[in-house]
Amino acid sequence: VLVADDDQMVLTVLxxxxxxxxxxxxxxxxxxxxxxxxxxxxxxxxxxDVNMPTLDGFExxxxxxxxxxxxxxxxxxxxQQESDVLRGFALGADDYMVKPxxxxxxxxxLKRLVRQ
Amino acid sequence: MTGTLLLTxxxxxxxxxxxxxxxxxxAVRGAxxxxxxxxxxxxxxxxxxxxxxxxxxxxLSRLRAVVATRRGQIAHAIxxxxxxxxxxxxxxxxxxxxxxxxxxYWIEETGSPYPDRGRNAYAQLAxxxxxxxxxRIASDVLLKALKSEDSEIRLAGxxxxxxxxxxxxxxxxxxxxxxxxxxxxxxxxxxxxSHATTLCxxxxxxxLRSGDVRRLCGIxxxxxxxxxxxxxxxLDRLLHHQDPEVRIRALRLVPLVPCTAGNAAALMSALAxxxxxxxxxxxxxxxxxxxxxxxxxxxxxxxxxSPEVSRAAAAALAQIPPRGPQVLRExxxxxxxxxxxxxxxxxxxxxxxxxA
Numbered sequence: 001v002l003v004a005d006d007d008q009m010v011l012t013v014l015x016x017x018x019x020x021x022x023x024x025x026x027x028x029x030x031x032x033x034x035x036x037x038x039x040x041x042x043x044x045x046x047x048x049d050v051n052m053p054t055l056d057g058f059e060x061x062x063x064x065x066x067x068x069x070x071x072x073x074x075x076x077x078x079x080q081q082e083s084d085v086l087r088g089f090a091l092g093a094d095d096y097m098v099k100p101x102x103x104x105x106x107x108x109x110l111k112r113l114v115r116q
Numbered sequence: 117m118t119g120t121l122l123l124t125x126x127x128x129x130x131x132x133x134x135x136x137x138x139x140x141x142x143a144v145r146g147a148x149x150x151x152x153x154x155x156x157x158x159x160x161x162x163x164x165x166x167x168x169x170x171x172x173x174x175x176l177s178r179l180r181a182v183v184a185t186r187r188g189q190i191a192h193a194i195x196x197x198x199x200x201x202x203x204x205x206x207x208x209x210x211x212x213x214x215x216x217x218x219x220x221y222w223i224e225e226t227g228s229p230y231p232d233r234g235r236n237a238y239a240q241l242a243x244x245x246x247x248x249x250x251x252r253i254a255s256d257v258l259l260k261a262l263k264s265e266d267s268e269i270r271l272a273g274x275x276x277x278x279x280x281x282x283x284x285x286x287x288x289x290x291x292x293x294x295x296x297x298x299x300x301x302x303x304x305x306x307x308x309x310s311h312a313t314t315l316c317x318x319x320x321x322x323x324l325r326s327g328d329v330r331r332l333c334g335i336x337x338x339x340x341x342x343x344x345x346x347x348x349x350x351l352d353r354l355l356h357h358q359d360p361e362v363r364i365r366a367l368r369l370v371p372l373v374p375c376t377a378g379n380a381a382a383l384m385s386a387l388a389x390x391x392x393x394x395x396x397x398x399x400x401x402x403x404x405x406x407x408x409x410x411x412x413x414x415x416x417x418x419x420x421x422s423p424e425v426s427r428a429a430a431a432a433l434a435q436i437p438p439r440g441p442q443v444l445r446e447x448x449x450x451x452x453x454x455x456x457x458x459x460x461x462x463x464x465x466x467x468x469x470x471x472a
């Protein structure tokens with residue numbers, strides 16, 4: 001799983017939690033480096049923050065879909081307006097979670113996505 | 117003479133030494149304060165130790181070692197992470213803050229002579245008060261915050277009340293939101309969003325029966341800003357309110373409340389309202405609701421003399437396919453320049469959305 005978030009604290013926690021649940025996890029602090037890792041590693045799933053430097057989560061998601069990378073995407077963001085959620089799904093997100101988030105719920109959703 | 121010179125030299129040297137010692141003491145104090153006052157970057161060892169803990173580990177030895185020497189840093193790390201986490205992870209963090217004496221630390225910090233540190237401490241206590249044991253300990257301080265002259269500190273008090281989830285307290289905060297400055301109102305609106313359903317049971321309907329137009333507009337603005345479905349049944353009356361400002365705000369809510377025959381009829385009649393701003397709000401809602409029956413009235417609005425109203429009607433028509441875009445295509449080639457321009461713009465956006 002690739003996790004991209006510009007908040008170092010959240011990034012460390014997410015990586016730690018996913019690893020504790022037996023997932024191999026790679027971290028990226030911005031959208032640009034996330035995209036590079038996604039192209040190189042082709043992970044099963046990506047957890048993307050929306051507000052990130054260089055490329056935001058929506059742009060990374062668009063690129064994943066336009067390049068047909070075949071990666072499940074969960075958007076994780078503080079943006080909870082209906083328009084943001086709809087935009088995320090319209091761009092092809094498989095799931096959308098709003099911060100503050102429960103790490104255990106995120107793991108459960110990711111497991112379901114990866115199983116699909 | 118030589119003795120006098122020697123004494124002067126010794127005195128000068130002593131003075132210089134004293135000044136240097138004083139400067140050194142100030143530098144050390146400053147460094148300590150900077151460390152205590154939560155630096156921006158959280159060291160990796162703290163991040164990793166907290167991540168382990170949040171992930172479920174009960175081994176606190178690494179964190180205990182850190183808290184003994186770098187309490188400010190760990191307080192900052194917990195505060196920073198707390199904003200992003202929910203569920204049991206958030207409760208674990210709050211419990212950690214209690215165990216490490218950070219709640220008490222922030223209570224003491226509220227009395228800091230440095231206003232920023234005091235405000236920060238209130239904000240942290242307000243965040244932690246989501247967890248009942250923390251709320252109990254910080255309640256006196258946070259209740260006192262409600263009487264502060266500083267709006268940031270009052271905000272912490274309101275957040276504390278919101279965390280109690282009691283209907284009466286939520287109503288109190290909603291009332292406060294309406295009467296506070298715009299910035300505080302915006303922030304309280306956000307904090308109250310997740311309690312919209314509770315508030316719509318009694319508090320909001322009571323407010324909507326108010327005869328005070330300013331307050332009525334305030335509450336309608338808050339409801340619209342929530343941008344979520346709300347179980348409100350009494351909107352019909354406000355859609356026919358004599359004051360256009362109230363009608364405009366009520367119209368923005370129509371897509372968010374249960375669709376009743378009364379609301380739909382009021383929306384249709386608002387499309388023909390003499391006040392162009394009312395028509396504008398009605399057009400936006402009709403488009404959002406994709407009301408097929410609004411097509412003729414929207415087409416008429418599109419031909420209105422006001423470019424702003426024309427654009428709103430065109431945008432609404434573009435949201436009601438397939439007939440809406442067809443109407444736009446017909447009008448974009450017509451002789452009414454304002455309508456044709458508005459229809460052309462809306463069609464461009466519609467085609468762009470379709471391509472995306």
